[in-house]
Amino acid sequence: MPADLAVIGLGHLGLPLAQAAVTAGIDTVGYDPDPRPYTELRAGRSPVEGALTASEVRRMLSGGFRPTTDAAELGRVRTAVICSPTPLGPDRAVDLTALGDAARALASRLRPHTTVLLESAVPPGTTETFLRPLLEEGSGLVAGRDFHLACSPGRLDPGNRTRTLANTPKVIGGLTPACTESAAAFYGRLTDKVVRARGPREAEMTKVLETNFRHVNIALVNEMAVLCHDLGVDFWDVIRCAETKPFGFQPFRPGPGVGGHGVPVDPGGPPHGGRTSGPPLRMVSLAQEINDRMPRYVIQRCATLLNEHGKSVRGARVLLLGVTYKPDTADQEAAPAREIATRLMDMGAQIGYHDPHVLDWRVRERPVPRADSLYEAAAAADLTVLLQQHRTYDLQGLAVKAQLLLDTRGATPAGAAHRL
Structure with missing residues (x-):
């Protein structure tokens, strides 16, 4: 037909x-x-x-x-x-x-x-x-x-x-x-x-600009988040203040890594077909390098927090909250949660997860235990790591129940958790 x-x-x-x-x-x-x-x-x-x-x-x-x-x-x-x-x-x-x-x-x-x-x-x-x-x-x-x-x-x-x-x-x-x-x-x-x-090239390049704009700006705030933590500066408060500027600033927020379907593209990279390569976009390559480092930085922060509370990563019970790449959706495309879980497993941690949108989650083809009761799981875990702030999460209540909470999204109330 x-x-x-x-x-x-x-x-x-x-x-x-x-x-x-x-x-x-x-x-x-x-x-x-x-x-x-x-x-x-x-x-x-x-x-x-x-x-x-x-x-x-x-x-x-x-x-x-x-x-x-x-x-x-x-x-x-x-x-x-x-x-x-x-x-x-x-x-x-x-x-x-x-x-x-x-x-x-x-x-x-x-x-x-x-x-x-x-x-x-x-x-x-x-x-x-x-x-x-x-x-x-x-x-x-x-x-x-x-x-x-x-x-x-x-x-x-x-x-x-x-x-x-x-x-x-x-x-x-x-x-x-x-x-x-x-x-x-x-x-x-x-x-x-x-x-x-x-023409077609201008339309194609529009998508490249939009995607790279996102990645470069996320890389900037990711790098500043690491710096501010080392300096003892509350970077989330810095963002809150900066976004009051009515011109010349657009707020982006750091996180455990960058997921999604829009991947950064360097149009000056390897050629295909009849296209010739151009000069590389150095800022895009650097942004990708910075964003790719964030899951490892999250692991570093996890290990440090556990050590400060007299615990080792090996044998620690770690609960990951939100394994999707964005809030309130089941889409896991390129979400950093999988790499974070893999690295924690390699270090000997016992991993569990909770996500209202993902009923079955596998890492290395093996099922990861899913918590049925969020509060009970957080209370039992040595460390709870918020990777995605789904709307259904009561973060105030979670901060009270969790033994130790690392918030990689800056979504918890100030002082309620350790922020990225």
Whole structure:
């Protein structure tokens, strides 16, 4: 059956897009070569932790959404949006394998006048030098003449129920002005505001700037948090005071590490396809180095606190609170909790965890004991470490019950716990 839209890649980008399209009355098919998303969605469950609730999945299905693993469905749509994952590889270069597979699956079925949009986070130049050749070679069509091609990087905040696709402006950069307008016409059905970039590279670089802005500023406050602790300065109070400045300052807060789907990208790094490398972004590399050190710093603080109370890490009962990468969601993408748990285990600690959104948590493929009663577990643990401040946590009560509490988020009342 033909559809107006194909969403390729049913992950943290594709699922919310498909949901918004179905809600807007767009006949939508969701393609993913991995059978798991298809199986989970057909069973009424979200294949991505924290992306959609079961009721939202059911509404999508009842609204006509059709998940599939059959690439033949891609040849029957007017618009195709590629939302394939583009993680960092071992060399910290963006891995375009899934994007390439999606492009080839679409190319062999691409019809004239189709609009192809790229939402995956990619280095500047990817749309023109990587995606375009694959589409043209596989279809025999010419981008900008026979079909429209544009980049509109995803910029949703997973788990945020206030900022949705409808009220988050979409940046669009087309290969030609006609490509941009075709993309704008599609996204205009889903969002209140469309922002036209000069071209695909400007749209791609917008995502790079947004992601690197976050990482660099978090690195700054992480480094200052370490310094202020050494100097005996309450850095959380410093932030409270600084954020009263009505101009020239935006508050960021330190933490145990940086998680999430948006990874820092150095567009001057290793080239791909026909793209040439440029000068490296030294600040981005340094920010990544600083943020990568934070889980180890948390371990250092844990060991110090235990020692100060006459205990060793080896044999200590340590309770980790909140193992997701952001509050009030089940999404664990790149959350620092796993590395912290691994390092504590290596030092001989007995690890347990509590998270209202994660019922089963594994480290090194082994299940970590989950606390049923938060207060009882905190009272029994030698050290409780708050890694994520979920809304359901009563931090005042927790500070009273816990033998020793390390707050890596600055969420507890002043003086109630040891802060990062």
